[in-house]
Amino acid sequence: MIGRLVGQSEPPPSYSELLKLIEGGTIKELELSPRQREVQVQFKDGRSIRVPVFANDSLLLRTAEQSRVPLTVRDDRQDDATAGLLVNVLLVVLLLGGLTLLLRRSSQVASKAMGFGRSQPRLQPEGSVSVRFEDVAGINEAKAELQEVVSFLRQPERFTALGAKIPRGVLLVGPPGTGKTLLAKAIAGEAGVPFFSMAASEFVELFVGVGASRVRDLFKRAKEKAPCIIFIDEVDAVGRQRGAGIGGGNDEREQTLNQLLTEMDGFEQNSGVILIAATNRPDVLDVALTRPGRFDRQIQVDLPDRRGREAILAVHARSRPLDPSVSLSTWAARTPGFSGADLANLLNEGAILTARRHRSSIDDQALSDALERITMGLAVAPLQDSAKKRLIAYHEIGHALLSCLVPHADKLDKVTLLPRSGGVGGFARTMPDEEILDSGLISKAYLEARLVVVMGGRAAELVVFGPSEITQGASGDLQMATRISREMVTRYGFSPLGQVALEGDGHEVFLGRDLLHTRPSYAESTGRQIDLQVRQLSQHALDQALVLLRPRRALMDELVDRLIEQETLGGDEFRVIVDRFEATGALPAESGPPAAVPVPGHA
Ligand code: ADP
DSSP, X not given: OHHHHTOTTSOOOOHHHHHHHHHHTOEEEEEEEXXXXXXXXXXXXXXXXXXXXXXXXXXXXXXXXXXXXXXXXOOHHHHHHHHHHHHHHHHHHHHHHHHHHXXXXXXXXXHHHXXXXXXXXXXXXXXXXXXXXXXXXXXXXXXXXXXXXXXXXXXXXXXXXXXXXXXXXXXXXXXXXSSHHHXXXXXXXXHTOOEEEEEGGGTOOSSTTHHHHHHHHHHHHHXXXXXXXXXXXXXXXXXXXXXXXXXXXXXXXXXXXXXXXXXXXXXXXXXXXXXXXXXXXXXXXXXXXXXXXXXXXXXXXXXXXXXXXXXXXXXXXXXXXXXXXXXXXXXXXTOTTOOHHHHHHHHHHHHHHHHHTTOSSBOHHHHHHHHHHHXXXXXXXXXXXXXXXXXXXXXXXXXXXXXXXXXXXXXXXXXXOOOBTTTXXXXXXXXOOHHHHHHOOOOHHHHXXXXXXXXXXXXXXXXXXXXXXXXXXXXXXXXXXXXXXXXXXXXXXXXXXXXXXXXXXXXXXXXXXXXXXXXXXXXXXXXXXXXXXXXXXXXXXXXXXXXXXXXXXXXXXXXXXXXXHHSEEEHHHHHXXXXXXXXXXXXXXXXXXXXXXXXXXXX
């Protein structure tokens, strides 16, 4: 039975059984570990087990002695010493590791500090730029001008043989997203030369002198790789007029600009390095930068017109499966004012929505949703039919109806009650007239019509809910109306204050120069008159909106019911309802489209 007790897989014997085993003579030897309070039992048949014992176990000692079983006491102190040694070694290793880490960190910082003056341009080596002129669409004039630069980079001898000097710098001027970077890349791609690019803001550091040395370094590296292109984006970040800082002009930015000028003078004519810079504020650039010999070519890169937009859409549609029903020319017509980047984004969003809907090709619906997402924000859950929804509906119908009634107003594209993120409960979208947009000429009649449409929301609330129930929902409209009226009065001479420009183009204050020199260029009394005129223009627009909406209450009710039911009404559908109502002659005689009611005091 005892033998069974001490079997390998069985529980160790109890203390009393152990004593019996010792007496029984089956045990070869015992080893006692006082600190662990256990004894290692070695049987004669080779097995061995551990059995817990008491701390100062004299009975065990005596029994072993009497039964003549050899008993050794294990020296635990040695184990302790080894463990202690191990801990100490570990500590030292940890300490050394920490120290090395610290040292390495600080040496990295030091080496970074030493490398401050080195520029980190993004370099696309020779032949690796995949953009070509065919990838840039809608800006043909700019492309044609730059063709010359490509020819030079490819065969400089053709030009130098005739003594022709190639421009050192080309300045691309235009709003963001119109393809300036793309164009610069396309030049490098067509000519097969390396392309260095850097944003001007990357030159400017906290420490004086760093920008200048970065410029030096960039040019040095470029010269090694000539012929090549250096592209500097947003060059106005360093190229602004000098002497504009507060307290003298010797700031970091100016030193950087000086270095840029020096480098441009320094590289040989026809050295093969061509600097292309982009900006949308050529007016703030230092004259020294734009004089011949530096950026002597200025190329305007404007927002694309309708044909341009269609071409850009076609470029970006090449890599995306479009449904055959999608007409790019219709989409070009629906996106006036969009830049190339906006159009690329439209197709990209369309592709994302299509993927989310598990379709295989991008259709009109996906593009429509993408357009709304881009212009109005993300769609959120529709409102329940409630008093609030009705109020928003009347507000939007006010805008929409007036855009149909007022001559010269932009055409209604759609009105919807589907809310968008950012607190937009619904919106009436109009489409700016392509001709006006392309010509850039805006008439007084057009702006007055816009004012009436903008005030339509507030007017509808007044007509339907009365003066004490109007809401703050019109605050955005009021801001817009004030901005339009103010520009009419102070910049375009559309008011009795006369043909004077009372304010500039509203550019932001730029460093010290503008802080010191920007003050109103008119008398205090003129300021008061401006405020009065602005207020009168907005009030007059509101009055006109009220005159038009009041007699059409029944039409508004019908439109609101439809809108609440369908959530969205397209421009054409909307106009059919309005035309039918107008044709029934349900209106009192005096409430036809407004003859231009003169603004009091306005010519
Ligand atoms: P910018 O430098 O003028 O701010 P980018 O060249 O960076 O604009 O344009 C951003 C993106 O928009 C491009 O990568 C390209 O996809 C698209 N894009 C802009 N303009 C055009 C264009 N004219 N043709 C094709 N794509 C364009």
